[in-house]
Amino acid sequence: MSRHEQPPLYEVQKARLEAYSKAQASFDLTRMNEYTSKTGWHIDDYEEELPAEAPGAPVPGGSFEAAQQVLRNYSFPPPELITGIFVPDTPLEDRVMVLRGRFLFFTFWFGVRVGKVINEQRTAPDGTLEAVWGYNYHTLEGHFEQGQIEFTIHKQLNTGRVLMRIHAVSKTGHISNPFYRIGFRLFGRSLQRRFAHGSMHRTRQQVQDMLRKGKTSPPPSETPVQPVGTEQLPEGMAARVDEHVEQRQEHGEQ
Numbered sequence: 001m002s003r004h005e006q007p008p009l010y011e012v013q014k015a016r017l018e019a020y021s022k023a024q025a026s027f028d029l030t031r032m033n034e035y036t037s038k039t040g041w042h043i044d045d046y047e048e049e050l051p052a053e054a055p056g057a058p059v060p061g062g063s064f065e066a067a068q069q070v071l072r073n074y075s076f077p078p079p080e081l082i083t084g085i086f087v088p089d090t091p092l093e094d095r096v097m098v099l100r101g102r103f104l105f106f107t108f109w110f111g112v113r114v115g116k117v118i119n120e121q122r123t124a125p126d127g128t129l130e131a132v133w134g135y136n137y138h139t140l141e142g143h144f145e146q147g148q149i150e151f152t153i154h155k156q157l158n159t160g161r162v163l164m165r166i167h168a169v170s171k172t173g174h175i176s177n178p179f180y181r182i183g184f185r186l187f188g189r190s191l192q193r194r195f196a197h198g199s200m201h202r203t204r205q206q207v208q209d210m211l212r213k214g215k216t217s218p219p220p221s222e223t224p225v226q227p228v229g230t231e232q233l234p235e236g237m238a239a240r241v242d243e244h245v246e247q248r249q250e251h252g253e254q
Helices: 014-021 029-034 063-073 178-213 238-250
Strands: 042-050 082-085 096-103 106-123 129-139 145-156 162-172
Touching: 014 096, 014 106, 042 063, 042 178, 063 129, 063 145, 063 162, 063 178, 106 145, 162 178
Parallel strands: none
Antiparallel strands: 042 162, 082 096, 096 106, 106 129, 129 145, 145 162
16 A cells, blocks of 8 residues: 555544444343334434336346445445444444544544344235345444434335335433533434435435446445544543554554
8 A cells, every 4th residue: 555545444443443343232222112202212214216127026236236235335324424434344244333423513433233134025014025125223332322223225026116215213312511412402303314315315326326337336435534533432432442552552553
């Protein structure tokens, strides 16, 4: 690597990835069925139409398969809001991601872990069969939110219609910093909606581009992340990152 080339993001953020790989969920995953609007949780559902295919099973190289690649690569979030960083050769089922969030002139770092990968054929509420692929991830300790978000691609086998859906269950987590707490209460919900709508729009754009160019996967994110310190890491995680860095240095690692 030349001195003018930047290392991959997952190498730049290696210490954070290691720290979050040992972090616990920021809420009780065993009580998901209790998290409803009546118990104070936000339940959000979004849907986006993607290019259709011929009826029947997903077409190789078609819209459904292209959307799978977009979701797998996590290239769909609006980069001005969220950038996901993960080790690329880690199986999706074991993926831990560092999310870099941006708001105004602030940068925040959060951790999430994939909880379930979905790959099945199911009966839709209207009785028709559909192929479904996707995954969910949940927030880890230190996140400003508690909850889980699911991204899925659906193909209606009888019509060929292809859809992206987002289902999110969330509530505000513990934020000790009063400035951040007030800001999240004021802007948190609007940022969630911007993330969802922007993600669906970018997924459709990337799928259309892939189909037009005959590609099987979208290009990597073009938004670089520069090395930074731990001063903006969520509460309770900065010391953990520093500890990992010191341990690697003691063993002669860079």
